[in-house]
Amino acid sequence: xxxxxxxxxxxxxxxxxxxxxxxxxxxxxxxxxxxxxxxxxxxxxxxxxxxxxxxxxxxxxxxxxxxxxxxxxxxxxxxxxxxxxxxxxxxxxxxxxxxxxxxxxxxxxxxxxx
Amino acid sequence: xxxxxxxxxxxxxxxxxxxxxxxxxxxxxxxxxxxxxxxxxxxxxxxxxxxxxxxxxxxxxxxxxxxxxxxxxxxxxxxxxxxxxxxxxxxxxxxxxxxxxxxxxxxxxxxxxxx
Numbered sequence: 001x002x003x004x005x006x007x008x009x010x011x012x013x014x015x016x017x018x019x020x021x022x023x024x025x026x027x028x029x030x031x032x033x034x035x036x037x038x039x040x041x042x043x044x045x046x047x048x049x050x051x052x053x054x055x056x057x058x059x060x061x062x063x064x065x066x067x068x069x070x071x072x073x074x075x076x077x078x079x080x081x082x083x084x085x086x087x088x089x090x091x092x093x094x095x096x097x098x099x100x101x102x103x104x105x106x107x108x109x110x111x112x113x114x
Numbered sequence: 115x116x117x118x119x120x121x122x123x124x125x126x127x128x129x130x131x132x133x134x135x136x137x138x139x140x141x142x143x144x145x146x147x148x149x150x151x152x153x154x155x156x157x158x159x160x161x162x163x164x165x166x167x168x169x170x171x172x173x174x175x176x177x178x179x180x181x182x183x184x185x186x187x188x189x190x191x192x193x194x195x196x197x198x199x200x201x202x203x204x205x206x207x208x209x210x211x212x213x214x215x216x217x218x219x220x221x222x223x224x225x226x227x228x229x
Contacts, residue, residue, distance in 0.1 A: 042219030090157050105157030
């Protein structure tokens with residue numbers, strides 16, 4: 001099992017450019033999440049998908065859109081990147097959103113917006 | 115507002131020594147508390163998960179405690195190793211309410227173990 005994979009690992013964008021961060025999991029998990037991690041701050045939830053076909057906003061959804069393409073894949077899109085979106089982005093998955101099972105994280109995507 | 119506060123912010127110890135990290139939270143109603151280890155440049159990895167009825171949980175040299183009455187948790191690391199150098203993150207989740215169960219993450223404690 002590869003677990004949770006994310007692409008790309010690194011990306012540099014100019015202000016106003018768009019891009020999509022890809023995430024896939026091979027653990028047959030129902031719930032998937034996108035977080036951002038900024039220096040000196042805890043991880044903050046951007047969007048989550050409790051199950052295939054559903055998506056919901058987290059704490060900091062502004063400037064982002066998501067697509068739950070199928071049970072395995074959950075993508076995060078920045079339509080018009082801003083310097084404030086410079087961050088490390090983590091995708092995560094777990095069996096069900098409301099249970100106490102472990103949440104598995106991907107290796108992260110490091111994004112720099114100039 | 116749900117909050118998770120961790121202390122200390124950073125900690126330096128010698129290899130072989132023990133240490134304890136603290137987590138205080140205001141998340142309510144409480145569902146579970148998790149401790150994660152995050153190595154530099156990697157995603158967090160789960161160490162322990164505790165629900166309301168559990169007051170201690172071990173994972174090798176890591177032992178987490180939970181006092182749901184005072185809303186405090188600690189992570190004790192025994193006989194530290196160089197590989198324990200990482201950030202330790204406390205995460206508290208509320209019960210499932212109205213379709214929402216957004217966890218609250220602490221800022222983490224950065225632990226450095228010196229030889």
